[in-house]
Amino acid sequence: MSRSCKAALLASAFGAMLAWTAPVLADGPSSVGRPASPAELKAWDIDVGPDFSGLPKGSGTVSRGMEIWEEKCASCHGTFGESNSVFNPLVGGTTAEDIKTGHVAALKRTDFPARTTFMKVASVSTLYDYIRRAMPWNAPKSLSDDDVYAVLAYLLNLAEIVPDDFTLTDATIRDVQQRMPNRNGMTTAHALWPGLDFPGMAAKPDTANAVCMTNCKPKAELASQLPEHARGAHGNIAEQNRVIGPVRGQRTGPDTAAAEAPSPALALAEKSGCLSCHAVDTRIVGPSYSEIAARYRGKNNAEALVSKVKAGGEGSWGAVPMPPQDDLSIDDAKTLVAWILSGAPQK
Amino acid sequence: MSKLRPTGEATPRTDPLVPGADALSGRLRRAPENFLTPDEIGQVGKGRRDFLRASFLAAAGATAAATLGGRNAAAATADAAGDPDILNPTPWGSSLGQPVAANPYGLPSKHERGLVRRQSPGLTQVAAASVSFAPLQGLFGIITPSGLHFERHHQGWQDIDPTRHRLMINGSRPEFVKTPRVYTMDDIMRLPPVSRMHFIECGANTGMEWGNVAVPTVQYTHGMLSCSEFTGVPLRTLLEYCGADLKAAKFILAEGGDGSSMTRTIPIELVLSGEVMVAYGQNGEMLRPENGYPLRLVVPGVQGVSWVKWLRRIEVGDRPYAAKDEAVHYIDLMPDGQHRQYTSIQECKSVITSPSGGQTLLDKGFFTISGLAWSGRGAIKRVDVSVDGGINWTQATLQTPVLSKCLTRFTLPWNWDGRPALLQSRAMDETGFVQPAYGQLRAVRGTRSIYHNNAIQTWQVAESGDVNNVQIL
Numbered sequence: 154m155s156r157s158c159k160a161a162l163l164a165s166a167f168g169a170m171l172a173w174t175a176p177v178l179a180d181g182p183s184s185v186g187r188p189a190s191p192a193e194l195k196a197w198d199i200d201v202g203p204d205f206s207g208l209p210k211g212s213g214t215v216s217r218g219m220e221i222w223e224e225k226c227a228s229c230h231g232t233f234g235e236s237n238s239v240f241n242p243l244v245g246g247t248t249a250e251d252i253k254t255g256h257v258a259a260l261k262r263t264d265f266p267a268r269t270t271f272m273k274v275a276s277v278s279t280l281y282d283y284i285r286r287a288m289p290w291n292a293p294k295s296l297s298d299d300d301v302y303a304v305l306a307y308l309l310n311l312a313e314i315v316p317d318d319f320t321l322t323d324a325t326i327r328d329v330q331q332r333m334p335n336r337n338g339m340t341t342a343h344a345l346w347p348g349l350d351f352p353g354m355a356a357k358p359d360t361a362n363a364v365c366m367t368n369c370k371p372k373a374e375l376a377s378q379l380p381e382h383a384r385g386a387h388g389n390i391a392e393q394n395r396v397i398g399p400v401r402g403q404r405t406g407p408d409t410a411a412a413e414a415p416s417p418a419l420a421l422a423e424k425s426g427c428l429s430c431h432a433v434d435t436r437i438v439g440p441s442y443s444e445i446a447a448r449y450r451g452k453n454n455a456e457a458l459v460s461k462v463k464a465g466g467e468g469s470w471g472a473v474p475m476p477p478q479d480d481l482s483i484d485d486a487k488t489l490v491a492w493i494l495s496g497a498p499q500k
Numbered sequence: 501m502s503k504l505r506p507t508g509e510a511t512p513r514t515d516p517l518v519p520g521a522d523a524l525s526g527r528l529r530r531a532p533e534n535f536l537t538p539d540e541i542g543q544v545g546k547g548r549r550d551f552l553r554a555s556f557l558a559a560a561g562a563t564a565a566a567t568l569g570g571r572n573a574a575a576a577t578a579d580a581a582g583d584p585d586i587l588n589p590t591p592w593g594s595s596l597g598q599p600v601a602a603n604p605y606g607l608p609s610k611h612e613r614g615l616v617r618r619q620s621p622g623l624t625q626v627a628a629a630s631v632s633f634a635p636l637q638g639l640f641g642i643i644t645p646s647g648l649h650f651e652r653h654h655q656g657w658q659d660i661d662p663t664r665h666r667l668m669i670n671g672s673r674p675e676f677v678k679t680p681r682v683y684t685m686d687d688i689m690r691l692p693p694v695s696r697m698h699f700i701e702c703g704a705n706t707g708m709e710w711g712n713v714a715v716p717t718v719q720y721t722h723g724m725l726s727c728s729e730f731t732g733v734p735l736r737t738l739l740e741y742c743g744a745d746l747k748a749a750k751f752i753l754a755e756g757g758d759g760s761s762m763t764r765t766i767p768i769e770l771v772l773s774g775e776v777m778v779a780y781g782q783n784g785e786m787l788r789p790e791n792g793y794p795l796r797l798v799v800p801g802v803q804g805v806s807w808v809k810w811l812r813r814i815e816v817g818d819r820p821y822a823a824k825d826e827a828v829h830y831i832d833l834m835p836d837g838q839h840r841q842y843t844s845i846q847e848c849k850s851v852i853t854s855p856s857g858g859q860t861l862l863d864k865g866f867f868t869i870s871g872l873a874w875s876g877r878g879a880i881k882r883v884d885v886s887v888d889g890g891i892n893w894t895q896a897t898l899q900t901p902v903l904s905k906c907l908t909r910f911t912l913p914w915n916w917d918g919r920p921a922l923l924q925s926r927a928m929d930e931t932g933f934v935q936p937a938y939g940q941l942r943a944v945r946g947t948r949s950i951y952h953n954n955a956i957q958t959w960q961v962a963e964s965g966d967v968n969n970v971q972i973l
Contacts, residue, residue, distance in 0.1 A: 182690075182691050182692065182737075182741055183740075183741035183742075183743070185683070185687045185690055185691060185741065186681045186682060186683040186684075186687045186741070186742075187681065187682055188679050188680065188681060188682070189668055189670065189680040189681060189682045193668065193682065194668070194670055194680055197668055197755075197812065197813055198668075198670055198813070198815065199761075200753055200755070200763060200815065200821060200823075202672070202817075202819060202821055202822065203819075203820070203821070203822040203827075204819060206672065207672075237625070238625060239625050239626055240625060240626075240629065256837065257837070258837070260833060260837035260838075260839075261835075261836065261837035263947075263948065268833070270828055273827075273828050273831065273839065274827055274828045275822075275827060275841075276822040276827055278822060279822050279823065279824055279827040279828060280824075282763075282823065282824070283823070283824035283828075286760070286761040286763075287654075287655060287759065287760045287761060287824070290629075290655060290759075293655065293759040293760065293761070294759075294761075335839075338837070338838055338839055339827075339831065339838065339839050339840075339841040340834075340838045340839070340840055340841065341840070341841055341842055342840075343832075343840045343843060344845070345832075345840070345842075345843035345844055345845045345847070345952065346767065346842045346843065346844055346845070347767050347769060347770050347801065347802060347844060347845050347876075348750075348751070348767020348768065348769045348770065349767070349769060350750045350751070350767065350820075351820075351842060358847060358933055359944045359945070360936035360940045360941055360944060361934075361936075361940075362926070362934035362935060362936045362937060362940055363934060364882070364884065364893075364926075364928060364934055365893070366884070366892070366893050366894075367891075367892050367893075368891060368892065369890060369891055369892070369893070370890060370891055371891075372889075372891070373888060373889025373890055373891055373922050373972055374972065374973070375960070375970050375971070375972060376712075376938065376939075376971045376972060376973045377712040377713045377970065377971040378713055378960075378968065378969075378970045378971075379713045379714075379715075379716055379857075379968055379969045379970070380713075383713075383714060383715065383716065384716060386621060386622075386715075386716075387618070387620065387621065387715065387716055387717065387720060388618075390716060390717055390858040390859075392614045393614050393615070393618065393635065393637070393717065393719065393858070394614060394615075394637060394638065394858070394859060395611075395612070395614070395615065395638055396611060396614075397611075398854075399854070399855070399861065399862065399867055399868075400854065400855050400859040400860060400861055400862065400967070401859065401860050401862065402614075402637075402717075402858055402859055402860070403858050403859065403860055403966060405716070405858070426628075426656065428627065429626055429627055429628040429656060437626065
């Protein structure tokens with residue numbers, strides 16, 4: 154062994170020693186932290202697995218689910234789960250035949266327009282788990298376990314997997330699994346999982362390019378180019394590049410820097426999260442700002458609206474509530490309401 | 501010598517059109533810096549480069565005229581002899597600057613305001629379940645400034661009170677973690693930390709381009725990619741402190757503390773390798789809220805969705821979890837109608853970031869082609885660059901450091917002769933895997949997979965100097 158090699162070994166052994174003898178807490182690092190209480194575990198350990206481990210006891214009917222759906226879900230997902238306005242459609246594209254085979258046939262068609270949730274999902278547990286942890290989007294974790302059963306029963310009914318008089322329970326959900334339209338639609342036969350524990354896991358990647366250096370092919374043919382209409386679809390690219398360097402951005406739209414700066418109230422609305430539920434001209438979750446401005450024109454009720462924005466509430470426009478805005482200062486709320494009532498100008 | 505090598509400065513040092521030009525560098529004439537108006541850049545686009553010389557003269561003349569009657573008449577006469585920004589006092593060279601801490605948290609120059617995260621219009625319906633792309637076209641080296649790190653949120657981002665944030669570690673069955681534990685940030689930040697540089701790429705990066713060219717610039721084709729130095733505690737160490745049964749464990753579940761409480765399954769093999777970490781630091785400061793402040797999982801080599809942000813819980817288990825974002829999304833549709841589930845590794849990939857789509861080369865002559873390469877399976881071994889659409893290739897230089905599961909910067913000098921060119925880069929990682937061409941990828945995966953598009957990107961350079969996004973199979 155060469156001297157330098159030995160020296161390196163010694164140094165690394167010494168390094169390792171240092172790491173082990175570095176100052177540690179009297180009881181060692183495993184004393185850091187504390188045991189979780191059973192109540193804490195119950196509060197947070199809410200995952201439900203595909204084998205239904207973790208599934209809480211409970212039940213819900215399709216008809217109860219319909220009430221919840223219409224009150225808490227339809228505004229974003231549409232009456233039949235078909236809406237494309239806030240997120241992709243949840244329901245559609247599956248057939249009675251798919252329920253038999255467990256393969257959604259439309260997934261083979263390149264001309265099929267959408268891929269809905271029910272066309273893809275293989276495991277019904279996924280939907281229970283996800284709705285319970287994350288929906289409604291603007292009030293996650295607000296549903297009781299029974300409400301999750303009910304609203305899921307309704308979604309399964311919309312997808313024609315269960316009948317109108319069905320009651321979904323921690324027992325019947327196992328039968329539902331056997332009717333999921335795409336239950337056989339997943340494969341783990343690929344090389345993109347960094348572990349060892351799936352059936353069919355391939356050891357080798359599915360493409361095998363080689364390092365060729367000269368005359369690798371007779372000619373270079375273009376298979377696709379940016380369509381003309383897409384050139385300007387991402388704003389003015391000149392403004393998305395530096396003003397120095399070997400290149401400039403192409404001018405694909407008007408200069409916005411030269412145009413008027415956006416209104417500070419618009420920036421405030423963006424920052425305060427208002428724009429995820431409100432747009433100027435279209436309804437998202439809440440009414441559009443132009444609708445609000447139109448309804449209250451000449452009515453002198455800015456103060457009431459400021460309180461409403463701060464405290465949240467429902468009923469003026471529908472059953473969907475606006476959440477309270479605890480972090481918004483009164484001054485900012487006043488600025489925002491004045492801006493909305495003046496038609497929410499962008500500049 | 502390869503034809504890609506620069507053939508040296510082609511521009512003559514003297515030019516009869518510019519008085520005293522022999523005293524100036526040729527470069528000055530070729531890149532008249534900021535006084536190119538949008539119109540003039542348009543002219544470059546139309547192939548007119550001779551105007552650059554004229555505009556330089558015009559600018560020099562205009563400055564001369566403006567200052568003629570002033571006290572600086574001497575400078576004015578000198579203007580004709582050179583660059584007014586050298587010959588005349590500049591505003592910044594002749595005034596007092598700003599005091600310290602004028603920006604207590606420093607900001608980029610106002611001249612850099614165009615290089616920001618941007619959304620791709622129409623990609624998603626609402627901004628709180630959406631993506632913003634990092635401006636790769638303007639970044640250097642391998643580290644992404646934290647404020648430009650790409651964003652992907654499913655239920656908006658939160659700025660969590662770090663004193664109220666907790667991490668819980670438990671088992672799917674009691675025997676996997678006999679005593680489930682809770683950590684505060686105080687606890688986690690007491691433990692021995694490691695700092696490592698890794699790339700993070702969204703599984704859907706380049707997803708818009710599976711079927712055909714769809715977006716104009718590298719920001720939108722490849723901008724769901726960032727790279728940071730992360731600081732935290734290896735998850736393996738934490739699990740050992742908790743006394744987790746790492747022999748029985750096969751999978752772990754990571755869960756977020758935000759509204760979506762995002763969950764993802766991670767293979768125990770990656771955890772045991774020591775690479776997976778529970779991180780609070782990013783580029784020397786705390787994580788940004790958009791990136792999971794105060795705690796996120798770092799899963800090197802694996803797609804971004806697994807790097808659970810606002811991390812609140814780790815569960816040790818023995819079966820995969822089929823969470824929403826591994827059973828409804830982040831599944832890759834194959835031509836036979838089956839979805840590949842639990843696809844996670846980001847395979848070897850590269851892209852040229854300069855010059856790139858949507859840009860215009862200002863003139864013929866010397867350029868440095870520069871880009872990024874990365875692999876979820878380890879370190880980058882080599883990158884080759886082609887300027888003829890993949891017929892001939894030249895090996896690029898890799899800038900150091902070249903680290904495992906980290907971005908690697910490559911460069912290659914290039915002398916553009918003004919003729920159309922097709923720029924490509926092709927990376928190989930330490931496993932010998934070579935980045936595929938579009939034709940090879942589509943032959944096995946079709947065009948509807950959405951996820952894991954690591955095909956070779958082509959930028960077409962037109963005679964006008966315009967660079968456009970195209971695809972070659």
